[in-house]
Amino acid sequence: MIKYIIQQTKLPKQGVKNTIALLNEDCTIPFISRYRKERTGNLDELQIGDIVKYKDLFEALKKRKLAILKALEEQAVLTDELKQKIESTQDVTALEDLYLPYKKSRKTKAEKARQNGLEPLAKIIMSQNANDLESIALRYVKGDVKSVEDALEGARHIIAEWINERTDIRNNIRHQLERFAMISTKVIKTKASEEQAQKFKDYFDWEENLSRIPSHRLLAILRAEKEGFVRVKINIDDDRALNYIERRLIKSHNACAEHIQTAIQDAYKRLLFPSLSNEALQKAKEKADESAIGVFAKNLKQLLLGAPLGEKRVLAIDPGFRTGCKLVCLDAQGQLKYNETIYPHPPKNDGIGAMQKISSLADAYKIEAIAIGNGTASRETEALIRKIRFKNDIQVFVVNEAGASIYSASKIAREEFPNYDVTVRGSVSIGRRLQDPLAELVKIDAKSIGVGQYQHDVDQTKLQKSLDMVVENCVNSVGVNINTASKPLLSYVSGIGPKLAENIFNYRNENGSFTSRNDIKKVPRLGAKAFEQGAAFLRIKGAKNPLDDSAVHPESYGIVKKMAKDLGKNVTDLIGNSELLKNIDLKTYCTDSVGLPTLKDIVKELEKPGLDIREQAKVFTFNENIKTINDLREGQLLPGIVNNITNFGCFVDVGIKESGLIHVSNLSDTFVKDVNEHVALHQQIIVKVLEVDVPRKRIQLKLHK
Structure with missing residues (x-):
């Protein structure tokens, strides 16, 4: 291994x-x-x-x-x-x-021929020594074998199977498929005019080298095939493949050679090519899956590590027209304090009443920030909010609400808010996403967050494994406040998992907040191994021992105490004291199990204990004159937010329903190897409008430096 x-x-x-x-x-x-x-x-x-x-x-x-x-x-x-x-x-x-x-396979033609006693005849033909083949074949005419031709055909089926089983032949055809295979599509004419088919229009009659096709294109073509709009075919030069097999097998020019040649063609068309071309397509699909999963994993990591606003009081709005805007007030810990529906937009048009209500709630709940979901009526709601003259300085954020509706209808949401409907839960999720994106997004199946590339077409087991690993790494790199974390967030902590997360949650509800990391050991079924794996990732704010709110592992507390003692100080004196910490000679604390890498990490953590690796949330404003795709004009420069990254470019929210695409060729004047080297998810950028296709709702953009 x-x-x-x-x-x-x-x-x-x-x-x-x-x-x-x-x-x-x-x-x-x-x-x-x-x-x-x-x-x-x-x-x-x-x-x-x-x-x-x-x-x-x-x-x-x-x-x-x-x-x-x-x-x-x-x-x-x-x-x-x-x-x-x-x-x-x-x-x-x-x-x-x-x-x-x-392999014990279903009843094949070759197996049937063997049962009819034709394997010796096949061996005679393969030896290529027989002169009067028909006379030899006549000896095998008996039972189900009614004629010489039946006997020779059965022998050829056995030979075809032998050819199919030859490793050298299979590897040669594999090699030809790897290098020269072309993938082509033909549109199914009866389906071509359907509305759903239009998104695959570019691939109605397409041909490309299978080894060079980009992952997104292959996945799009395979989805078009699955949905019944095209037929997909793999081709290589058949003559080249057949010639190779013939050179390997045919050593004479007699009747045996003719039968072997016929068997070669049968083996190639019936057994070898169908099997190996499927294998080649499957390998290309696996490669495309890996690429797509890699893109999704990168995007998810950036999304989960998105900038949190932190513990601020938030008024969150899930905007809408006819059904109104669902409004909630949350405290600094994300607890729901108030909810209501306002109707500022058509058909009710109660803008003044809505503004008064928001203003009074902002005062009553000492609101520090407003979060507006980026769905229907988002721009109109943002414009309304910006007209309000608040008594205090309140920041206004537009929050990506992808997946919020899935959370609001989930079991987790029902457990959190059993007495509220989905609309209230959705608004709470929007507000909490602003406070702490990571803590809220872990409650949603990552595939529903909307940052993938053909995520529903890839191997779902591999995708889930990759995304779970990303979530686990993000949660543990940030750390978790054990006294406020939800069950889903706790479940991703190293060594914890869903069952122990539930036990921690229940213990907290029954016994109150944890006051030290040692308290964690009192949780039912949380043994020494789980404590070892998870304790350092679980933080306790305001703990008596300041190390309990740091990434220093409890197993290293003794080292920190010794460092403090050697300096004639308390552990508390070391926290945040760079001058003291740089006087420590780390080599004197090295042991067989603890070396400089761990000691350097400890000192770094003591300098800024519990430091959040994420940036702070920043306010962003779209161009207020751009409300629909019809307002866009070629050449315009617009502010935008990167909301998805793929291998072929990135999508940008410019404040309207449709996202625009910056193709890789428009990200830079030089060759772009990796889109992530030029943009990041949720990055605020300026874009130039290159082309607007209103009927197809497509917007082409260029990154403006």
Whole structure:
């Protein structure tokens, strides 16, 4: 396993070996990367994530090998040579090729021919020595074999299967597919005019090299096929493939050669090409999935680590026209204090009443910020808010509400607000997203947050695994206030999980706030391992021991006490005191298990304990003259917010219903390798309008430097 992982990751042997040992001890990635740097050689969470990935792949391969060996033993066909080949292979495709001749498949043409006693005839033809083949074949005319032609056809079916099972032939066709395969589409004419088909119009009659097709295009084409708008075909030069097989197999010019040639064509068209072209398409799809999942993971990380406003009192509005604007007031901890519906927009048009209500609530609840959802009537509601003359300085934010409706109808929302309907819950979510995006967004299935690229078309198991890992890393890199965190947020803390999160939540409700990290040990079923893995990521504000509100692990408290004692100070004196901390000679505190990486982390944390790695939320204002796509003109410069990033560019919210696209070619005057090097999710930028296609609701933009 270690050898395999090193081959795939190129990571140091000792680091890989120790990481696997830690994983086998049920340690989590955040814990290992943060608190076991000496053992891993300072590997980060991405490198440890790769070790986990290849460890899982190796174990899956090992499991498959055992299943194949068992099946071969049961068939009594396992030789020492075959066993050695199976055990030494490190590739699942090569493994399946080795097993292919022994697979118990459905009743094939070749199997039927064997049952009719035609395998000896097939061997005679393959030897290419027979002169009077028809006379030889006549001997096999009996039972279900009614004629010489039946006998020869059956023998050819057996030969075709042998050809299909040849590893060298399969690998050659694979190689040709890897290099030369073209993917093409043909529109299904009866469906071409349907409205749903129009988004795939660019791919109605398309052809491209399969190895070079971008991931987003392949996924779009496969979705168009799935929805029944196009037919997809994979092609290579058949003559080149057939010529290779013929050169490998045909050594004579007699009647045997003709039958072998016929069998080659049958094997290629019926067995080899359908199977291997599907395999090539599946590999391309897996590669596209990996790329799309990578994009989604990057976007999700940026979204989850979005700038929080912090503990401020917020008035949140879920805007609407006919149904009104749902309004809630939240305290600094996100607790619901008041809710109401106002009707400032058509058809009721009670703008004055709405402004008076918002103004009075802002005074009554000492509101410090207003959060407006970016859905229907968002711009109109923002314009209304900006007309109000508040007594105090109140910041106004437009908040991305993607997924808020899913949260509001979820079990989590029902548990939090059993006495309120979905509209109130949705408004609360909008307000809390402003206060702390991470704490609120973890309550929603990441696939519903709207920052992916064909996320519903990729392998859902791999996607979920990747996104869960992103959420876990984000939650643990920020840390969690154990006394205010929701169950979903607690469940992502290293070593905790859903069941212990519920136990923590219930314990807190029954016994009040935790006052120290030692209190965490009193939670039912939270044992020593869970405490080791999670304690340092759980923060306790206002704790007697200041280290309980830091990322210093409890196992290192003794080191900090010794540092303070050696300086003739208390631990409290070290907190935030850069002058004192720089006088510490870290080498004197090194032990067999604690080295400089951990000690440097401790000092860094003591300088700014519990420091939030995220930026602070900033107010942003769209161009107030742009309300619909019809207001856009080529050449306009507009403020916008990046709301999604893909491999082909990024989408930008310019304050209207439709997002505009900055294609990669319009991000920079030089070649763009990675979109993330030029823009970040939720980044505030200036864009230039290049093209507006009103019927198709498409907007082309350019990044303005």
